[in-house]
Amino acid sequence: MTEVSVHHLDQLDAEAYAALLRRSETDLSGFIDKVKPIIEAVRTEGDAALARFGREFDGATGLQADGLKATEAEFDAAFDAVDAEVIEAIRFGIDNIRTFHDEQKPEPMWLREIRPGAYAGDRFTPIQSVALYVPRGKGSFPSVTMMTSVPAVVAGVPNLAIFTPPSPEGGVDAATLVAARLAGVETVYKVGGAQAVAAAAYGSQTIKPALKIVGPGSPWVVAAKRLLSGVIDPGLPAGPSEAIIFADDSVDGGLAALDLLIEAEHGPDSSAYLVTHSQRVADEALAALPAHLARMTEYRAGFARTVLSGRHGGIIVTPSLQASYDFINAYAPEHLELLSTDPFAHLGQITEAAEILMGPYTPVTIGNFCLGPNAVLPTSRGARTFGPLSVSDFVKRSSIGYVTAGAYPELAHQAGVLARYEGFSSHENAVSDLRTPYLTKG
Structure with missing residues (x-):
């Protein structure tokens, strides 16, 4: 039997629970x-x-x-x-x-008429x-x-x-x-x-x-x-690879074990957990792992064994579905598989994951190589504030504003009130009567 770390979530104290959330690059x-x-x-x-x-x-x-x-x-x-x-x-x-x-x-640029004659928008370059x-x-x-x-x-x-x-x-x-x-x-x-x-x-x-x-x-x-x-x-x-394979009681634990090894084989600094509230799924996964490992190259199997027996991998048995959701959201994984015959039933409970791959026909492998969504993803709980690499990571946004002569008086008045309140005299002067002669010239 392959040594695999098994954690029963309801038996862990706060410190042990927090330890499961750490990644290899947490402390640099x-x-x-x-x-x-x-x-x-x-x-x-x-x-x-x-x-x-x-x-x-x-x-x-x-x-x-x-x-x-x-x-x-x-x-x-x-x-x-x-x-x-x-x-x-x-x-x-x-x-x-x-x-x-x-x-x-x-779109390269959009403009909206905020007030009659006053336009604002964004330009992307x-x-x-x-x-x-x-x-x-x-x-x-x-x-x-x-x-x-x-x-x-x-x-x-x-x-x-x-x-x-x-x-x-x-x-x-x-x-x-x-x-x-x-x-x-x-x-x-x-x-x-x-x-x-x-x-x-x-x-x-x-x-x-x-x-x-x-x-x-x-x-x-x-x-x-x-x-x-x-x-x-x-x-x-984006640091070392990490994944959570969530499995409910509608799937075979052997399938969960197969997918658990995907990110675990990247290297000894990877993180990989099977999270399930089903003891049957956990037992089936444990039983299937030796055969799955035997079908890997020894080089990659060595990495997977290190991960699954160490501090950043293994099987987590939770006391309930809600506890599974809570752990996943606290972990905020890079890759998340929802292994279920009805993955959409679980999707609404997940708010913190960079990539969510749903159902038994969508293993991380397909996401990594050819499905289309980007597989360069935030790690180490970065999914709480970052998303996958995208086109937006390669463009910058400029705000665009354009005020016509007809719209100017109302906006100038309101801006002047706030400038005066905040104590910025030059701000206020720029929209005061001092501007009027310059606008009427020519």
Whole structure:
């Protein structure tokens, strides 16, 4: 029997309950001090530091300062290196992701007549430069390339660059290059980790600085984003993977166990819980896990065992459906599956989840790769205030106001009253009779 942490919610005190809500990156104190010198080295040394860290941290022994950017020849070679079936799956995913995100694109501008002759509205314009972070440490992620690149291209960001850790040979994962080109991004840097965030923030001899960086990453990346938040917009908080598989008593626990392993296999710093009020489902899941683990690669099964037996994973048995809902909302997961023959019966009870995948035919796998909604999601309870990556993350909003001569007197009077009350004399003067001669000239 595989060792799995099992928690009975009604038997936990407040401290133990709170411990279940923590993620691996909740406490970054062990990373902050280590990341500071990396950031400073990139700021002062540029490409030389980036190449050195690539050799040191990523084992890219041949990486040199003049080879940080993927060449056109490397892009071309990637299409020969990747199986046609994989390329077709990437095309399929990009098509669905683009269709979904096209629906999110706002109108360039709207104006509404607030009062007769007075208009107000919004104008949306793309952010001028964004860095897209694609992790690699425990695998290759062309899917993350798709999820970050497509909404950025749909939004019309003119300057996009992908940052991804180099391979031991000093190259870039071929499928990542394929996904980048098919999505519409041709600039890819062989830079990962905290040094990538620093490079995006400060630039280097090769790399142009960006205004914003988006994409998931390790605690090293999260720590660097936090330290550099005054230099570059760090985007939504996207750290190590996490998921809750909610199962009611209408499904087989073996299915819940199968899906519990999806995010648990990402790495030892992932978080994955099965939450159920059904002891039968919990028992069936426990019984099914060994067989499911045996069908995984040992590399991934090792990560899953670590997660499910540790402090950030396992099975949570709740005393009631309401207790399950309450825990899910307190946890605010990145990924949430509602495993039920009637998932809509539960949907209205969930207010805090970044992604909600409903029913037995919608596992996290499909959401991660090809359904269309973005799979770059807020982690570590970020779903309480953030949503999934979207077109809106790549545009900025400007308020527009236009007051005609006929509408001006009423608005000027009301604004002047408030300006006088708040004690701003210049505000008041600007809408007083002092303005009238200027308006009537010419």
